[in-house]
Amino acid sequence: MATTAAMTTTVDDSARDRAQAAAERAAIDASCRGPVLFFAASAIVWLLVGSLLALLASVKLHTPYLLTASPELTFGRVRMAHLQAMGYGWLSLATVAALLWQMCRLSRAELVYPKLLILAGVLWNIGQFLAVVGIILGDATSVEWLEAPAYAPPFFIAAVGIISAWTVAVFRRRREPHVYVTQWYILGAIFWFPWLYLVAQFMIFWSTAVGVVQPIVNWWFGHNVIGLWFTPVAVGTAYYLIPKIIGRPIHSYYLSIIGFWSLALFYSWAGMHHLIGGPIPGWLSSASTVGSMMMLIPVLAVAINHHMTMRGHFHRLRYSPALRFTVFGAIAYTLVSVQGSFEALKDFSEVTHFTHYTVAHAHLGVYGFVTMIMFGLFYYMVPRLTGREWASSTLIRVHFWCAAVGIAIYFAGLSIGGWWQGRMLNNPNVPFAHIVNYTLPYLFSRSIAGTLMTAGHLAFTVLFVMNVAGWGQQRAGGPTFFVEPPSASLSGPQRIGPRDL
């Protein structure tokens, strides 16, 4: 009898613990819901804008007389506007949504004054709108990754200042004493990006560095915005989502920490490999080649870790959309990074530099890796913020297969076409017009890939709008919201509505 009573108490205790933890997590999610969903929604708007610009630019390369009547829609402007919309719109805003939500959850701290972050989001979007419209109207600068006309950067700087300060504020209010590896990545990103952006703006536009220093600063920024802003948050997201979804801690936490610090040490060297063969001091591009090779350390650390964590759980890829997108992204990270290290070798660059091969590599990185992980994050995060499940699993499948097949075609087509393009460009006996004609089918395959990817983005947008609008069943039954939390255990009942549970 006594044993039964004791057991009942234990069960009650653990049920209470469970309810308490669920309530705490729900309160944290509720506190950051507004800004995170705002960043996520505006990211998706820019994803659509960027997709349309991308399609237009892609089609123009194999059908050059399309829409040539207006200077606004010429290839040069449309491609720049595409990069601006995707880099600073979709990727950056999705990155901010990802880092805010995960920083709150991992610190186990509520977000205070969320309206300030909404202000940051509005500022960023104003800057972004000015930048894209400005580029289309012909105000672009000639600096890749920094094409935004002079009136846009102040908005980005103000917004990123608020975002970084608020992320640190959440971190300082943390209740969880351990700093998880994802938090290291996030803290790195919010510290590095403002620095990169300010120094690049200062050295290229405000107080002009002259001569070869300009492209050096340009590619120091251009590569680091990928390596120290998108990459850390995306890798950190995979480090949170994969263990969390399958319910198994990372295979080697030690390796994950090594991965973070070696990324911090080596990634910022790599930018000069964009200028191999260019008019810069030879030691600079050699140092970058070394740095790019050293990146194999963090990349293999992440690859081994994610693979070993997933081992025995791969069957779950059939069931969880968040996991499937995230694991796809993590695999693409390994592929693109190993490829990138070897691409930085001078012999390799001799063929592939300034060809479509580089474009394929870039898209495997920003799409196959970063974008796919951000999709995975959205599939996991949004239902937990809105309290609604996704309305249609068919649309999720459409999204996944369009995106996955799309990027595969994109990568395969331009890699093969680009490689032979490079080989022929190195051969003085091949007429240039022949090379241009040779690349046409590959460029056409890119338009097909782009159409598929855009179709996937439309499916994703429909899902997101339906979810936020409250279509789809109320979220229930999942472990996150397993137990109805008793109101006594809440830190403040006003923080929790029925939709959070």
Added chain:
Amino acid sequence: MTAVEIALFATVIGSMVLFGGAAVLALGWAFRSGQFDNFDRGAKSIFGPDEPIGEATDGFPDMNHERK
């Protein structure tokens, strides 16, 4: 050296010192505050009573059986 060159030089050297120094300080803090003392506990810190180790937390919306 012109004023502009000095400003650029100061930016480059200044940010190298500032950001290299920040990384060293962060690493030092992490060691001192015991962040690297117990990797096992660190890996488990994202799990809690409501989302324990061994329980999957996600599935396709129409496949509730996966969520246990």
